[in-house]
């Protein structure tokens with residue numbers, strides 16, 4: 115990381131962040147992302163959410179030249195367990211110090227720390243997907259963005275949808291009931307994050323500077339039998355041309371406890387008067403509305419990477435999830451950045467539980483920790499990685515066996531950025 119010509123005193127120093135340094139540290143991060151100031155509300159939120167004891171900075175004298183943070187998350191894995199995971203965040207290096215190994219030094223420190231804390235996983239969302247594979251992260255979830263032409267696309271909803279009552283509410287006033295709905299959904303889908311107090315505010319953060327002409331955040335609750343069974347948060351962006359109205363509904367979040375409530379909320383979003391488009395970003399790839407529409411092509415679905423997953427402790431991570439069909443395979447794992455994972459591991463498990471221990475038995479499959487990260491949440495098939503030359507089958511049949519076992523019936527999905 116240090117420049118060859120630098121004296122000892124000039125060498126950048128990597129250390130744990132202090133609370134009183136947060137402002138300089140955060141300004142370094144913002145500048146690395148272009149330097150456009152955030153709203154006071156957003157800055158205050160990230161200040162309160164930053165876990166300084168788990169964050170690191172690289173300093174040259176008083177100047178901060180590198181930043182990286184960790185949130186202490188719990189991540190749902192296949193089978194529904196909630197597993198400690200380091201949410202790697204706020205990574206930046208000053209442009210004056212780029213490509214000298216500052217990021218590499220921070221990744222080294224972080225993954226050593228995460229191992230010491232005893233957490234089996236690290237996860238992140240990447241500004242650019244190319245950055246993190248070299249540190250053992252694989253793309254474990256995908257997500258869709260959509261732009262639905264609601265003048266042409268009709269939604270067929272299941273029976274009972276009309277029994278769901280919808281009502282507007284002020285988003286901040288119903289934060290607790292919405293959060294309760296979210297909390298009941300967390301175990302249902304791999305990739306979901308159990309939210310700690312404070313994180314619910316992210317869902318209603320609504321700086322005017324981010325609205326781009328759209329309304330303040332709106333919220334509609336779905337109720338049945340007096341109980342809140344779902345909610346949608348969205349903005350409406352009015353627009354008119356010579357032919358009349360062509361506004362857009364920009365969906366921020368929708369959660370519901372059952373498919374009927376979910377359909378009722380989507381039906382509502384499709385039908386708001388004076389609008390002709392519904393846009394949404396970062397939705398699950400298997401979300402039900404896609405199978406209820408009359409014309410999927412006019413929904414302009416695009417897929418991109420979501421959560422990048424790194425197994426910090428291969429044995430603990432693979433043993434923490436379940437497998438939808440029985441698996442008994444020996445993995446030969448290569449992990450150049452975290453060599454404590456390198457070697458052979460026997461995974462034995464089924465839908466009830468699993469164990470993954472070191473072994474001297476012959477390998478069935480050979481792969482790098484990055485592929486294990488990609489396949490871990492059940493959204494990327496080991497067989498597909500095999501077809502791409504990223505997994506080598508040593509024992510015939512082992513790839514199919516492991517692929518079926520690893521798959522998740524529900525696509526993994528990260529509910530929000532961090």
Ligand SMILES: CC(=O)SCCNC(=O)CCNC(=O)[C@H](O)C(C)(C)COP(=O)(O)OP(=O)(O)OC[C@H]1O[C@@H](n2cnc3c(N)ncnc32)[C@H](O)[C@@H]1OP(=O)(O)O
Nearest residue numbers: 146203204205206207212213214215216217218238241244
């Ligand atoms: C989880 C998050 O927070 S994602 C946010 C990441 N931050 C940003 O995108 C902000 C703008 N960019 C930056 O701050 C910096 O350019 C960083 C953090 C991406 C990279 O920092 P640097 O200190 O320049 O990286 P470093 O010199 O340690 O490079 C390590 C390796 O990654 C590679 N690398 C670094 N950045 C990139 C990139 N953007 N794309 C592709 N490869 C990259 C380097 O070439 C090097 O490769 P090598 O191992 O083959 O030698």
